[in-house]
Amino acid sequence: MLPVVVVHGGAGHIPKERVELSTIGVKEAARTGYATLQKGGSAMDAVVEAVTLMENNPRFNAGCGSVLNVKGEVEMDAIVMDGKSLASGAVSAVRRVANPVQLARLVMEKTNHLCLTAEGASKFARSMGVPEVPEESLITDYAKMRWKKNLKPDANPVECQMGKMGTVGAVAVDIDGNIACATSTGGMINKMEGRVGDTACVGCGGYADNKIGAVSPTGHGEAIMKVTLSRLVLFHMEQGKPPEEASDLALAYMKERVEGLGGVVVVDPNGTWAARFSSLQMSWAAAQQGELHFGLYLGEDFVEPVQEHT
Numbered sequence: 001m002l003p004v005v006v007v008h009g010g011a012g013h014i015p016k017e018r019v020e021l022s023t024i025g026v027k028e029a030a031r032t033g034y035a036t037l038q039k040g041g042s043a044m045d046a047v048v049e050a051v052t053l054m055e056n057n058p059r060f061n062a063g064c065g066s067v068l069n070v071k072g073e074v075e076m077d078a079i080v081m082d083g084k085s086l087a088s089g090a091v092s093a094v095r096r097v098a099n100p101v102q103l104a105r106l107v108m109e110k111t112n113h114l115c116l117t118a119e120g121a122s123k124f125a126r127s128m129g130v131p132e133v134p135e136e137s138l139i140t141d142y143a144k145m146r147w148k149k150n151l152k153p154d155a156n157p158v159e160c161q162m163g164k165m166g167t168v169g170a171v172a173v174d175i176d177g178n179i180a181c182a183t184s185t186g187g188m189i190n191k192m193e194g195r196v197g198d199t200a201c202v203g204c205g206g207y208a209d210n211k212i213g214a215v216s217p218t219g220h221g222e223a224i225m226k227v228t229l230s231r232l233v234l235f236h237m238e239q240g241k242p243p244e245e246a247s248d249l250a251l252a253y254m255k256e257r258v259e260g261l262g263g264v265v266v267v268d269p270n271g272t273w274a275a276r277f278s279s280l281q282m283s284w285a286a287a288q289q290g291e292l293h294f295g296l297y298l299g300e301d302f303v304e305p306v307q308e309h310t
Helices: 016-038 043-055 100-110 118-127 141-149 221-226 229-238 243-258
Strands: 004-012 076-082 087-094 115-117 168-173 179-185 207-209 213-219 262-267 273-277 281-288 291-297 302-305
Touching: 004 016, 004 043, 004 262, 004 273, 016 043, 016 168, 016 281, 016 291, 043 076, 043 100, 043 168, 043 179, 076 100, 076 207, 087 100, 087 118, 100 118, 100 179, 115 118, 168 213, 168 262, 179 207, 179 213, 207 229, 213 221, 213 229, 221 229, 221 243, 229 243, 229 262, 243 262, 243 273, 262 281, 273 281
Parallel strands: 004 213, 087 115
Antiparallel strands: 004 168, 004 281, 076 087, 076 179, 168 179, 207 213, 213 262, 262 273, 281 291, 291 302
16 A cells, blocks of 8 residues: 555636646645655655645646735745645745745755744754745746736636635655655635635644554645644544545534635554545546546546556
């Protein structure tokens, strides 16, 4: 059953013209993470590489392709967590960094803190030799178009999140049985300046514990925070529920208690995994035992070999 990696490219409503690109993106990320694990790489290496790939893909709301805040700027959040030691690192409202997930890993490995924010995170990035990228390099025409559309006073806030490709994330278990998670996002469309969602908050935007499992969520950040979604899934797993049932219970609670929709990718220490969601769609992919599973709509589970035949 080991190693295994599961990734998501965000929950919500994905417009038809972007569906295929979203599926290609998550499959590529899962393949990349799995290749790392097969070479003996750690779960942490695998999730960071998978998420980095999605940050670099303009089709996702993370890194290049992030949604814009009310001022038309990019502010990003990311988190990593290592299930062996419960070490974690996060950045919030960070600007002009191509790969916030890599910066989050540096926070975990090079500081005594769990989260650095805004200008402090940027200063830390510079001190670590992380190149600053021009803001324009992170902004896509698609993000700009949706920002303008949603500035109008009659803009529908529900519709404004439609087509939001969502947060990206990954969970993995390596051959040594170590578990890790990583999550990265550009946040919500036209959010207030300085708004930080669930992603940078441990237990909300991700959690990993070798004794229980790992979770990376996606969905409405404020709702996820109210129910500490990642830790809630793992709480149900601690009570003996398998990953799929634990995910469904936690997502049902979030929907019923705070009217929040979203999704999660989950693994347990044995390599049992789940990709579950209460939203209309969630692009996801999982690689295990030489097979690549993937889906977008409820109930979908397509399978093909991990090795692409050229």
